[in-house]
Amino acid sequence: MPAARGGRWGRLPERRARQLQRQMQAKEERIAELETENAVLHLRLAQRLRLAGTAGTRWREGLPQRTRSLLRLQQAAQRLRQDLRELRAASADLLGSCRDQQQDSLSRILAAVQSAQHHGALPSWRARALRLEQSLQELSARFHRERQRRRRLHNRLVELQGNIRVHCRIRPAMPAAAEPPDPVSHSSSASGDVAHAVDDETVLVRCSRPGHHAVHKTFHFERVYGPAEGQAAVFADVCPLLTSLLDGYNVCIMAYGQTGSGKTHTMLGPRPPGAAQADTGLIPRAAEELFRLLSEDPSERPRVEVSVVEVYNNDIFDLLAEDGCAERPGLRREVLTTREGRKAVSPLTCLPVGSAGELMELVGAGLRLRARRATSVHADSSRSHLVVTVTLTAAASRDGTPEPRSSPSPPQAPSCPSPSPPATGRRPRAPRRASSGSPGAPPESPARPAGQVRARLQLVDLAGSECAAASGARGPALREASFINRSLAALADVLGALAARRDHVPYRNSKLTHLLQDALGGDAKLLVIVCVSPHRQHVAETLQSLGFGARARQVERQGGRGRPAPRGPR
Structure with missing residues (x-):
């Protein structure tokens, strides 16, 4: 047993040694x-x-550059800290203001709540609001009925006065230095007056010259303006026609007469513009009145578009078109018949306007391009017929109420007409900036969206008739006078055919009558202002102009009796 124990303890150091x-x-x-x-x-x-x-x-080599950068950073940091301080101050002020407004709003809300609690509970207010809404609907329906009645009565009044009305305006006698010399009479301009306004409806022409038959003729018109009556008196008789325009009827106002009889002054006012407000012509006055009438009914916002054309040497020129062909004086247009059977110039530049000022700006741009030439009769004689067309377009929604004014379509460049020689005596077309609008389709283009209704106001300043011997016209001026007289003669022929109720009316004998066919023979309300000179030496032209007005009075149209152009409720 001891021997075995001794063997085990003898092996222990060896294991420990191996482990170590x-x-x-x-x-x-x-x-x-x-x-x-x-x-x-x-x-x-x-x-x-x-x-x-x-x-x-x-690092030691780049130390100066880093130092400069560090200085710039420090300066920027100072500026940022200053801006931060200012921003904090502004934010504090704004926060204080907002808190004040919040307190004020809370006070008002509390006062309103207390007032509402004092006068009754919320359901009572809701019931009262419902009753007011029902009353408003009843008043709106009644207003609509009264408006329709007013339209019918107004149209009956206009028709009783005549769908074609002829007024006469006698120009004031000019100073002796401004009048061309009279080879027969050397009397003063006052003693040489032969045209007199007897009353508001009668013109008397009385003249006796050596070697000529004595003239004593009386003409009757719906209205006669004497030399002392101003532009306001003339425009007072135009206002009812603008009401008919908003009711959906087409309206045409034209000035007719010899060169220098006051047509352009009646339509546009004095030239150059900028005179007293009392001398403003019919076109700017009509623009102001039109937009005033439109502003009275904000529920309907028709789009107002303007086009300006002239008939020069029996050619139609678009005065608002962007002329891409600098070598030619302008863009010629043609009169086409639309699907509705109406006459329209195509392609025509129709630019949208939002105020009377924008409208007159476009008219002024067209006037700067109108053909003019000095003659012995007039120092700034218009050699073309000017036609300004104002078009109202209103889109009706599905429930029959008008939709808000749509935005103008993207600009489109008008196509350049086929090459043709430039017209003699016309001013070159200067490049103009594009207006806020686009060249549109013809006034009655079928490309217009469905549901739109339209009415047109045509303002026409006709070129003056003249005698070549009196005006001293030669060369290009004589050719212009020939075209002017022929177009005015064609206008007289059309009125004569309408007065005689002939089956054929020669509208196509002139571009002027073709362009105005809807106003002359359609359902438009037409007002012709015959302008005459009171001077003795112009007695022949005065008689011719008054005779033209007398023939126009004889025209009776049946197409426009009580039936305006279709349109949505206003």
Whole structure:
């Protein structure tokens, strides 16, 4: 037993020795690893030292630049801090203001709530609002019925006065220096007056010259304006026609007479513009009144478009078209018949306007391009017929109420007409900036969206008839006078055919009558203002103009009796 115990304890040191040996071997392996890691670290340290030396050299070399950059950054930081302080101050002020407004709003809300609680509960207010809404609907229906009645009564009044009305305006006698010399009479202009306004409806022409038959003729018109009556008196008789325009009827107002009888002054006012408001012509007054009437009914917002054309030497020129062909004086247009059977110029530039000022700006742009020439009778004689057309377009929605004004379509460049020689005596078309609008389709183009209704106001300043011997016209001026007289003669022929109720009316004998066919023979309300000179030397032209007005009075049209152009409720 002792021997066995001695053997076990004898082997114990050996096991301990082997264990210690294994531990020592592991420690040696760990020491070898640490030595290897130490060598690697020394190698990396040496590399880092070398890199640090290179970086230090570079840092010392770039120190001035970094210093400057640092100064700039410090200055920028100071500015930012200053801006931040100002922003904080402004934010504090704004916050204080918002808090004050919030307190004020809360006070008002509390006062309103207390007032509502004092007068009754919320359901009572709702019931009252419902009753007011029903009353408003009843009043709206009644207003619509009264408006329709007013339209019918107004149209009956206009028809009783005549769908074609002829007024006469006698120009004031000009100073002796402004009148061409009278080869027969050397009397003053006052004593040479032969045309007199007997009353509001009668013109008397009385003249007795050596070698001529004595003239004593009386003409009757719906209205006669004496030399002392101003532009306001003339426009007072135009206002009812603008009401008919808003009711859906087409309206045409034209000035007829010899050169120098006051047509352009009646339609546009004095030239150059800028005179007293009392001398403003019919076109600017009509523009102001039209937009005033439109502003009275904000529920309907029709789109207002303007076109300006002239008939020069029996050719139609679009005065608002962007002229892409600089070598020609303008863009010629033609009169076409639409699907509805109406006459329209195509393609025509129709520009949308939103005020009377914009409308007159476009008219002024067209007037600057109108053909003019000085003659012995007039220093600034118009050599073309000017037609300004104002078109109202309103889109009706599905429930029958008008839709708001649509935005204008994108601009489209008008096509350049086929080459043709320039017209003699016309001013070259200067390039103009594009207006706020686009060249539109013809006034009655079927390309318009369905549901739109339209009415047109045509303002026509006719060129003056003249005698070549009196005006001294030669060359191009004589050719212009020939075309003017022929177109006015064609206009007289059309009125004569309408008065005689002939089956054939020669509208196509002139571009002027073809262009105005709807106004002359359609359902438009037509007002002709015959302008005459009171002077003795113009007695022949005065008689001719008054005779034209007398023939126009005889025309009776049946197409427009009580039936306006279809349109939605206003």
